[in-house]
Amino acid sequence: MAKLIYSAITSLDGYVADKDGNFDWAAPSEEVHAFVNQLERSVGTYLYGRRMYETMVYWETAHTRAESSPVELDYAEIWQAADKIIYSRTMTDVSSARTRIEREFDPDSVRRLKESAGRDLSVGGAELAAQAIKDGVVEEYHLFVNPVVVGGGTSTLPDNVRLDLELLDEHRFSSGVVHLHYRQTDANSAAS
Numbered sequence: 001m002a003k004l005i006y007s008a009i010t011s012l013d014g015y016v017a018d019k020d021g022n023f024d025w026a027a028p029s030e031e032v033h034a035f036v037n038q039l040e041r042s043v044g045t046y047l048y049g050r051r052m053y054e055t056m057v058y059w060e061t062a063h064t065r066a067e068s069s070p071v072e073l074d075y076a077e078i079w080q081a082a083d084k085i086i087y088s089r090t091m092t093d094v095s096s097a098r099t100r101i102e103r104e105f106d107p108d109s110v111r112r113l114k115e116s117a118g119r120d121l122s123v124g125g126a127e128l129a130a131q132a133i134k135d136g137v138v139e140e141y142h143l144f145v146n147p148v149v150v151g152g153g154t155s156t157l158p159d160n161v162r163l164d165l166e167l168l169d170e171h172r173f174s175s176g177v178v179h180l181h182y183r184q185t186d187a188n189s190a191a192s
């Protein structure tokens with residue numbers, strides 16, 4: 001069965017964006033970006049919260065920008081080849097191919113998707129991921145911990161949840177970013 005993976009670039013104090021919504025510190029170095037590309041090559045479907053989609057849709061047209069580096073062009077290809085499901089109660093149009101909107105996050109439909117999918121799924125956007133985690137449908141975590149403390153903002157992981165995790169892998173990058181790969185050891189213990 002395909003897995004659902006939560007992947008996030010986080011500050012050391014556990015935020016994906018600071019109190020002003022700023023996440024410029026999260027921009028990956030070329031080395032981190034190439035590593036992310038390798039991880040995401042196996043993702044067949046992205047589940048995005050509306051706000052994360054608004055950032056990620058950049059990759060739909062990145063190949064048309066002269067300034068895109070080879071590693072960015074590679075990511076654009078990976079992103080464009082995957083299906084995207086956007087969760088939003090307000091969005092009416094999407095600006096990428098292979099993309100559809102869902103009005104509610106339904107864990108049972110995600111479970112069915114995992115059973116029928118040939119490739120893994122990834123969830124992005126902290127608010128959406130929090131629901132998936134609490135509903136017990138996330139199996140693995142890829143956290144890229146940046147050497148920065150931002151003092152508050154959008155939490156990478158939800159409050160009031162207990163997750164027992166096994167560390168599967170870790171990797172240190174020259175920029176000081178650390179990648180941590182975890183598997184949840186008890187998928188039923190997520191509910192708050």
Ligand SMILES: NC(=O)c1ccc[n+]([C@@H]2O[C@H](COP(=O)([O-])OP(=O)(O)OC[C@H]3O[C@@H](n4cnc5c(N)ncnc54)[C@H](OP(=O)(O)O)[C@@H]3O)[C@@H](O)[C@H]2O)c1
Pocket residue numbers: 008009010015016017021023026048049050051052053055087088089090091102103104105124125126127128129131154
């Ligand atoms: N650290 C990084 O690398 C990085 C990268 C990109 C972006 N960011 C930032 O990180 C933040 C993204 O996380 P986020 O938590 O703010 O937002 P998010 O999870 O990406 O999106 C939240 C939105 O998703 C929709 N949504 C959530 N739950 C839903 C449900 N059950 N049913 C239907 N729709 C649902 C709602 O959209 P509607 O309001 O349309 O209903 C909600 O406002 C943003 O501030 C973003 O700019 C960080």
